[in-house]
Amino acid sequence: MAGNTQVVVIGGGYAGVMAANRLTGRDDVTVTLVNPRPELVHRVRLHQLVGGTxxxxxxxxxxxxxxxxxxxDTATRIDAAGxxxxxxxxxxxxxxxxxxxxGSVSAAPSVPGAAEFAYPAATLEEARRLRTALGAVxxxxAVTVVGAGPAGIETAAELAEEGRRVTLVCGGVLGPYLHTRGRRSVAKWLARLGVTVVDGPDTTVTAVSRDAVRLADGREVPGEVTVWTAGFGVPDLAARSGLSVDAAGRLLTDETLTSVDDPRVLAAGDSAAxxxxxxxxxxxxxxxLxxxxxxxVLSRLAGEEPDHLHQGLYAQCVSVGRGAGIYQFANRSDVAxxxxIGDGLGARIKELVCEGIPKHLSGEARKPGSYRLHRTPGGxxxxxxxxxxxxxEAPAAADRTA
Structure with missing residues (x-):
């Protein structure tokens, strides 16, 4: 392509900042990053914002x-044709x-009363609003945290360390991603912090009121503040712009992360499928990603065939308060x-991960092309x-619904 190439990156999270920094390795590329906030949200620390640390x-x-x-600013529409x-x-x-x-956002809850009375915490604004609500009681x-994935576990633990009475409602098992052994480690530390864990097949929340949540088995769990961490969704910008998306609204791409609709549109991060x-x-x-x-993009500008996606490392890192955590290893199918690694060493590893993300981004800013974890062998x-x-599976599913 002759002349200067204009690249616009929508979203200033981990994926967007990494992509933008990497593209500055070519002098003939002009990069514009669009983000609704003037700073990077360090999402892996949002539970600490809620806990005040x-x-x-x-x-x-x-x-x-x-x-x-x-x-x-906020992108409101993508005109792929123009x-x-x-x-x-x-x-x-x-x-x-x-x-x-x-990126991703809190999933819109379909449970009656959740939108009115529960506090999500997947974005900076939501976490700040929750922190304010906690300060008002x-x-x-009593605080009830709904959802026992990493966000729920970490939020419950942070609030318990702050001295609050916390109940964690799992809606199933504690830490669904975790291996049984890892789950026992997390349960042990939550118990030490005084968190009451409500788990099992009938612990799905069916209704939320101002001062309680109702479970599928009929029980009510009282709480003056209800925190909602059950699931993530994605912004609907791609769908509203007429681009092909999956059932969750993520932009559909091929294995080079190029949109199935347009070779000039790519996706990265939580909003890519x-x-x-x-x-x-x-x-x-x-x-x-x-x-x-x-x-x-850089391969196409150089007239080369882009590499396909592969991921050689999977794991999940969860803190359980400031003094404990878990680094859960997984296989290359992303199964625990x-x-x-648990306990205090797990906490130290989680802190290193939190500290390491901005370092990866700043390292790429100083020396574009230096980041290489996406090229880890295997996967x-x-x-x-x-x-x-x-x-x-696709034809089988179609046969079942025919």
């Missing part, structure tokens, strides 16, 4: 390459390539195995196996 933000000047133009992005302020941005890294007030088989929403996957999307065979299984 961190503000969960990082200044863009510390992680974003100087050559990236930051536009603090290669333009409409902004909430009324302006538009033209592009040669677009990287869609819109006595320290002795490569081949309809998306990776687990996590910081572990977001940053490598950002690098992979940028590499696809028996091996984990290709397992990815191909997953794709074959998905292709085999």
């Amino acid at each position: 961190d503000d969960a933000v990082v200044a863009f000047q510390d992680v974003l390459a100087g050559g990236v133009r930051l536009v603090v 290669r333009g992005v409409t902004l909430a302020s009324g302006g538009t941005l033209a592009y040669d390539y677009l990287i869609y890294a819109a 006595p320290a002795t007030a 490569p081949s309809g088989v998306p990776l687990r929403m996590s910081c572990l996957n977001a940053t490598p 950002g690098a992979r999307a940028a590499d696809t 195995v028996w091996l984990h 290709i065979a397992k990815r191909r196996q997953s794709l074959r299984a998905h292709r085999d």
Whole structure:
């Protein structure tokens, strides 16, 4: 492509910042990052914001390459045919390539009363609102956390360490991703912190009121504040713009992270669904996907064939308060195995992970192309196996519904 190439990145999270920084490695590429906030939300610390031990933000000047133009605004529409992005302020941005890294948000709860009385905490604004709500009730007030994935476990533990009476309602098992051994480790530390864990097949929340949640088995769990961490969704920008998305609203791409509709549109992070088989929403996957999307653009500009997606490392890292945590190892199918690192060493590893993410981003800002974790050997065979299984399952599912 002759002349200067304009690349617009939508979303200034881990994936978007990594992609933007990496693209500055070419002098003939102009990069614009669109983000609704003037700072990076350090999402892996949002539970600490709720607990009052961190503000969960990082200044863009510390992680974003100087050559990236930051536009603090919200993208409201993508015009793929016209290669333009409409902004909430009324302006538009033209592009040669677009990287869609819109991230994820709290899933809209369908449970009666949840939208009115529960507090989600998946975004910076939600976490701040929850922190304010907690400050408005006595320290002795009962708090109910709904959802026992990493966000629920970490939030419950942080609030318990703050001295609050916390009940964690699992809606099933504690830590669904975790291996049984890892789950026992987490349960042990939650018990030490005084968290009451309500788990089992009939613990799904069926209704939320101002001062309690009702479970499927008829029980009511009282609480002056209800925290909702049950699931994530994605922004609907891609769907509203007429681009192909999966059932969850993630942008459908091929294995190079290129949109199935338009070769000039790519996706990275939680809002990407490569081949309809998306990776687990996590910081572990977001940053490598950002690098992979940028590499696809750079390969095309160089006249080369882009590499396909592969992921060679899977794990889950969860803190259980400030003094304990777990690093849960997994196989290349992203299924937890028996091996984990827990207790105090697990907490230290989690802290290293939290500290390491901005370092990866700032390192790429200083030296574009230096990040290489998305090129970790292995994972290709397992990815191909997953794709074959998905292709085999699609006709079977169609037959079942015919």
